[in-house]
Amino acid sequence: MLARLRRSAVLLTGALIPVTLLVGQPAASASAADPMSAAFARAATTYEVPRDLLVSLAYAETHLDGHDGKPSASGGYGVMHLVTSRTLERAATVTKQPVSALKSDDAANIAGGAAVLRAYADELGLSAAARKDAGKWYEAVAKYGNASSADVARLYADTVYDLLTEGVRATTPGGENVTVQPRAVQPDRGAYAKAKDLDNPNTLAASTDYPSAVWVPAHSSNYAVSSRPTSDAIDRIVIHVAQGSYAGTISWFQNGPRANPTSSHYVVRSSDGAVTQMVREKDRAFHAGDYNRRSVGIEHEGFVNNASWFTDAMYRSSAALTRNIADRYGIPKDRTHIVGHNQVPGADHTDPGGFWDWTKYMGYVTGGSGGTPNPHTAESVCGSGFKVIDSAALGTAGTVYLLYNTATSNNCVATIKKTSVGTASAVSAYLEVQGKTRVTDTGNFAYYAGPVKAAAADKCVKWGGKAGTSVYDSGFEHCT
Structure with a gap:
């Protein structure tokens, strides 16, 4: 039997968005093999939400595990963590899906999360052009987290955007691989720019x-x-x-x-x-x-x-x-x-x-290492003559070091990993001499980022780095 095309519409904050639904059409082979990837793609297209942002949010919430329809401690259901008395009921209203399906069916749940996120974007006044920029969705993402304060809402949204920037490689409970390629995204925090950064x-x-x-x-x-x-x-x-x-x-x-x-x-x-x-x-x-x-x-x-x-x-x-x-x-x-x-x-x-x-x-x-030690030190990375003059812990993921060579008047910055040693993961180091352009070494590295070197005699410097999602940024200092 030929598939029947049915034109329908989704009501989001007073706007009708036309949606094409295929009724009675067998799923494409790609959808059958990768049902969750297909569900993310459909939901992203239907509600005009950036697909990679949608996956990153879901991964931050659940690692793409719907937990067989069982709730989280805070009453959230499914891959998109639709929360009772908040996002769950709103998703049901917008998608016309029963609550039972939104709780237990991955595709329905993903569509529900996308619908709620789009509704928040509409309330914030995002235009069609703005919706194509993942960075413009920051305030909608922060609202989706149902945080108890602006500070925690920023923490929630920053986590999603860190994943979007660093990329996601996830395996679902069904064995399907879902990925988000790393990409540079500048989040527009809007009102949340004034909230405390709980990661700093x-x-x-x-x-x-x-x-x-x-x-x-x-x-x-x-x-x-x-x-x-x-x-x-x-x-x-x-x-x-x-x-x-x-x-x-x-x-x-x-x-x-x-x-x-x-x-x-x-x-x-x-x-x-x-x-x-x-x-x-x-x-x-x-x-x-x-x-x-x-x-x-x-x-x-x-x-x-x-x-x-x-x-x-x-x-x-x-x-x-x-x-x-x-x-x-x-x-x-x-x-x-x-x-x-x-x-x-x-x-x-x-x-x-x-x-x-x-x-x-x-x-x-009890004090065992339990893992691979890093064979590199800040001194070995920066080279002969450099000595550590300052450092800052990056959570437990690593340490960023500032070094100085008295013979050459050069500074050097290196970030040394403590976890995932030997495995490529996001890490960076930067050095900025006052009055000059900041120099940064960033990427997925197995052991360290850097060395970043610059002459800084009689100049103040800013320095810092990142390992995982922990960041350190100094002010201008070490001026003599």
Whole structure:
């Protein structure tokens, strides 16, 4: 039978967008072989959303795993994480799809996410020309994240745009490969340009307990003010998996009051191991039932049934945090005192789940390297005569160094990786001598970025770099 063409329309914020639907047509062979890629392509065309932006957003939320229609901790469903009482119902209204399909069918869910994103773009007044520029969708992406504050909305959107810039290579639960090629995108942050950059610790108040964390307080209803360890001894560390994204978890803990108050002391990001503290260790976070009084809780971005979230960077960073907590409170570094949420008496949770590698994790906690050391140093990269005069940690992913050669009056900048050593990943280094053009070395490198050298006698310099999604930017300094 010949396919029947049916002209329909989608209503988005008062505008009718014509859509051509094929009824009764067998799927093309490419669609049959790559159903999720085809769904992203269809949704992008139907709602005029950049396809790569749509994939990057979905990957940031779920790693393209719909979790068989089961909700995240914050009530989000499917590949696009459509959230109950927010984006889920709006997607149903716009697409005319039943909520049950939006929850469990990947293609319907992807179309629903695209429809909501387009509706936000229309509300923001994006023209047809602007919609072709992925950078112009920034505010719509930030709104899609349903963040509890402008700062967390920026964190959410920045994560999506980092993925868009660096590229995505994902394998779906069905074994399909979905990719986004790296591309240069300049995000137009609009009103969010004034929000705090939660990825830049230089702009934030320091964490009260762990120097490597940034401080983003949970809502006061989600924890109990206390005076530990005076009031209650701290003798346990509880490992959690958030069943959600990094930004989404931070937003969830900032949200309140609600019927089921929830928080943890720390949240750790998958991609680079960045750490956010949300409850002071002296206070009781609501994370582990009977263990709330005696423990510190660490949430990890991801889902228990998808091992792709559990990166080496996350393990290393979390283990360093656990080791620091254990040392300060005299907690033994063993599996009796460092436990999963599922081990807490009376717990009905399964996290961190079977994909969590306890052997690797505890090896890092007790001081084992657990990975390939970087054979290069900043001095070896920059060459003879250069000595380190400054450095800045890039989360746990690496360190950027500023060096100086007294014989030549040259500066040099190099970024040395600490994670994914030997595997090409995004890393950069730059040096800017005052009054001259900035020079940057950036790309996917196995061991380091740089060397970036320039003569800077009696000149101030800016320097910095990036590893994963952690960035350091200095001001003009080292002027003599």
